[in-house]
Amino acid sequence: MTKKIVTLAGDGIGPEIMAAGLQVLEAVAPKINFEYETKARNFGGAAIDADGHPLPDETLASAKSSDAILLAAIGGPQYNDAEVRPEQGLLELRKELGLFANIRPVQIFEALKHLSPLKAEIIEGVDFVVVRELTGGIYFGEHSLNKQFARDVNDYSYEEIERIIRVAFDIARGRGKKVTSVDKQNVLATSKLWRIVAEEVAKDYPDVQLEHALVDSLAMKMITNPSDFDVIVTENLFGDILSDESSVLPGTLGVMPSASHAQNGPSLYEPIHGSAPDIAGLGIANPISMILSVAMMLRESFGETTGAQYIEDAVNKTLLDGVLTKDLGGNASLDEMTSAIINNLCV
Numbered sequence: 001m002t003k004k005i006v007t008l009a010g011d012g013i014g015p016e017i018m019a020a021g022l023q024v025l026e027a028v029a030p031k032i033n034f035e036y037e038t039k040a041r042n043f044g045g046a047a048i049d050a051d052g053h054p055l056p057d058e059t060l061a062s063a064k065s066s067d068a069i070l071l072a073a074i075g076g077p078q079y080n081d082a083e084v085r086p087e088q089g090l091l092e093l094r095k096e097l098g099l100f101a102n103i104r105p106v107q108i109f110e111a112l113k114h115l116s117p118l119k120a121e122i123i124e125g126v127d128f129v130v131v132r133e134l135t136g137g138i139y140f141g142e143h144s145l146n147k148q149f150a151r152d153v154n155d156y157s158y159e160e161i162e163r164i165i166r167v168a169f170d171i172a173r174g175r176g177k178k179v180t181s182v183d184k185q186n187v188l189a190t191s192k193l194w195r196i197v198a199e200e201v202a203k204d205y206p207d208v209q210l211e212h213a214l215v216d217s218l219a220m221k222m223i224t225n226p227s228d229f230d231v232i233v234t235e236n237l238f239g240d241i242l243s244d245e246s247s248v249l250p251g252t253l254g255v256m257p258s259a260s261h262a263q264n265g266p267s268l269y270e271p272i273h274g275s276a277p278d279i280a281g282l283g284i285a286n287p288i289s290m291i292l293s294v295a296m297m298l299r300e301s302f303g304e305t306t307g308a309q310y311i312e313d314a315v316n317k318t319l320l321d322g323v324l325t326k327d328l329g330g331n332a333s334l335d336e337m338t339s340a341i342i343n344n345l346c347v
């Protein structure tokens with residue numbers, strides 16, 4: 001049956017990398033007999049400009065009734081002091097769709113080993129996943145602000161913690177059987193509860209090792225000893241920061257995809273980075289983050305493992321061929337990188 005994919009290109013480099021991701025999808029689909037249709041919807045700053053709201057009703061309804069959602073990126077400096085910001089639309093979309101489980105894989109493609117700024121022995125064997133809680137915590141607590149005082153509330157219920165910890169353990173079961181639960185338990189009440197819940201969930205997974213880590217020192221160890229980790233699970237804010245930090249391992253945010261899952265309903269696939277306003281419109285953004293998000297969609301929403309592998313192999317081959325965008329130290333344009341990946345599909 002034809003799959004319905006809603007596309008949210010958003011702002012900055014969003015439309016450029018979305019186009020690249022869709023070109024790759026179009027090229028791989030016939031090779032795996034994958035039938036789909038896409039519906040582009042207004043979202044983020046572009047939707048504020050058009051409708052006054054970053055998540056128009058029609059976009060939300062369309063996303064809810066889709067089989068999967070591809071999102072590129074939203075935001076930009078022109079909205080920094082605006083009353084309504086594109087980021088609100090992103091948070092609202094995640095909440096409305098119940099996308100609580102954000103999966104951010106960190107692996108180093110063979111070719112990227114030579115590109116990482118880190119020593120070869122440090123990045124050898126790096127293959128971990130950051131599981132970020134995505135619909136709770138401080139991003140969704142009460143915010144208040146005046147010129148004298150500001151407050152952001154961080155809260156988590158037992159159930160919100162339990163379900164994300166279970167996702168982490170389930171993923172670890174199919175991988176290296178180790179979960180690193182990250183918190184700030186020496187200070188925060190939410191982190192004390194987080195640790196208690198992690199311990200209780202762990203009893204159901206005797207085959208998986210659980211370790212706890214404080215977020216500050218973990219931020220250091222993730223870079224100095226990255227191959228020690230298998231599945232890192234943490235709350236919304238810590239996961240946001242740690243996953244961007246993890247992009248130092250492959251060398252750029254431009255190759256980092258993600259998947260966000262709900263208990264029911266469509267999943268959403270997006271790069272972990274933002275709209276990169278500093279390079280928007282220049283045609284030099286790295287499309288790999290979006291293209292690998294398409295691969296994750298094929299595998300995780302549609303069970304199209306072969307198609308996902310075709311894309312990942314083509315990305316690896318393209319990098320090995322030395323086709324590198326500016327963030328990777330080269331001078332290939334976004335279009336040149338995309339064409340090279342398409343040419344390398346199934347060769």
Ligand SMILES: NC(=O)C1=CN([C@@H]2O[C@H](COP(=O)(O)OP(=O)(O)OC[C@H]3O[C@@H](n4cnc5c(N)ncnc54)[C@H](O)[C@@H]3O)[C@@H](O)[C@H]2O)C=CC1
Binds near residue numbers: 013075255278289327
């Ligand atoms: N999911 C989303 O749509 C997200 C949106 N944002 C928003 O994006 C806007 C810009 O935020 P920044 O802090 O600048 O973070 P950013 O992630 O957009 O960019 C950080 C740095 O990485 C580079 N970069 C990011 N993606 C790249 C790619 N595909 N190829 C090559 N270089 C790439 C950028 O050029 C920039 O130097 C803000 O409005 C922010 O709120 C931030 C994170 C996620």
Ligand SMILES: CC(C)CC(=O)C(=O)O
Binds near residue numbers: 087090139240272273
């Ligand atoms: C607007 C932010 C919450 C988005 C972000 O930084 C992210 O999801 O990684």
Ligand SMILES: [Mg+2]
Binds near residue numbers: 244
């Ligand atoms: Mg982020």
